[in-house]
Amino acid sequence: MGMGRFVGIFAAALALAACATAPQETSRQTQRTSPRAGAMTALHVCSGHVSNAPTTDTKRKIINYDPLARVAGVTLARAPVRACVSSGFGPRRGGAGSFHHGVDLFTKTPEPVYAGGDGVIEKIATARGYGRMVLIRHEGGVKTRYGHLSSYARGLNAGTRVRRGDLIGHTGDSGNATAVHLHYEILINGKRRNPLTVGG
Ligand SMILES: [Zn+2]
Numbered sequence: 001m002g003m004g005r006f007v008g009i010f011a012a013a014l015a016l017a018a019c020a021t022a023p024q025e026t027s028r029q030t031q032r033t034s035p036r037a038g039a040m041t042a043l044h045v046c047s048g049h050v051s052n053a054p055t056t057d058t059k060r061k062i063i064n065y066d067p068l069a070r071v072a073g074v075t076l077a078r079a080p081v082r083a084c085v086s087s088g089f090g091p092r093r094g095g096a097g098s099f100h101h102g103v104d105l106f107t108k109t110p111e112p113v114y115a116g117g118d119g120v121i122e123k124i125a126t127a128r129g130y131g132r133m134v135l136i137r138h139e140g141g142v143k144t145r146y147g148h149l150s151s152y153a154r155g156l157n158a159g160t161r162v163r164r165g166d167l168i169g170h171t172g173d174s175g176n177a178t179a180v181h182l183h184y185e186i187l188i189n190g191k192r193r194n195p196l197t198v199g200g
Contacts, residue, residue, distance in 0.1 A: 037165025038114030039067035039077030043196075044084045046106050052088030054196055060084075062196070071188060071199035072140035076117040077164060078195050080146075081171060081182045083107045089194035101192040102145070102185035110151070110170040113182055115162040116144040124156055130183065131175020134168050141190075147183035148174050 045053045045060045054062045062085070069076045079085075083105035092098040119138035127133045130147035134156070137143050150172025162168065171182045186195045 036067050036077075037163075038080045038116065039164075040079040040082060041067050043067075043079050046084035046086045050086060050088065051093050052090035052100065053085065054088060065196070069186070069195070069199035071186065071193075072142050074117050074119075074138045074140055074142045075164065076138070076142070076144060076186060076195075076199070077114065079103070079105055080114040080116045080144075080184065081105050081107060082111055083171070083182065085196075086179070086181055089196065102147070102183045103195045104181045104183055105171070106179060106181040107171045108180055110172055110180060112167050113146055113149065113169050113171055115164055115166045115168050116184070116186070117142075117164045119144075119162060121156060121158050121160045121162060121168075124152055124158055126174070129176045131177060132169070132172065133175075136162060136168075141188060143187040145183075145185040145187065147185075148172055148177040148181060150174060150180070 043062045043065050045056050045062065056062050067078060069078050085103060086106035087100055087104035089100055089103055092100055115136055117138050119136040121134065122137040122143065123133065123135040125133060132149035132152065134146040134149065135143060146168065148171065149169040152169045153167045156168060171180050173180050184195055185192050186198055
């Protein structure tokens with residue numbers, strides 16, 4: 001083997017080594033695999049009674065469901081977990097004064113929960129009712145909240161920048177919850193809106 005060829009192989013090995021370490025700095029972003037990352041492409045309503053259920057076909061698939069909402073210039077997943085809708089947004093049956101400020105996404109067992117949009121972790125802490133909760137601040141006064149988690153993704157802290165589709169935790173039943181699900185909220189200037197219909 002000539003010296004030139006040896007040096008060439010050595011340089012290539014160095015380049016490979018550099019490549020192998022580079023993705024670790026951006027590992028959070030490598031899970032973003034498609035333009036619809038973190039968003040359910042189709043969404044069904046769970047079996048049984050579901051309050052404030054959106055309109056579905058005979059197979060309980062939500063009609064005119066758009067995986068992504070565009071809210072104040074921010075693109076958000078309407079359902080950032082593989083799940084079915086177990087409770088919609090709005091006043092609850094029989095519950096005088098009870099209003100559901102988010103959508104419940106039932107998963108039966110813990111499933112990965114993804115950041116609904118690009119942003120920064122504002123809070124990652126236990127909160128009354130919500131249990132283990134993540135609050136993400138997006139641009140334009142838009143935030144998303146994730147409640148009842150069983151766990152948080154490793155290395156996630158207040159101030160961590162996330163992109164839509166990044167893993168933030170797993171569904172659970174922490175806080176005021178009777179089944180494993182994600183309670184998901186979209187907030188615009190502090191006001192909670194229906195994640196399934198808000199925006200364009
Ligand atoms: Zn809920």
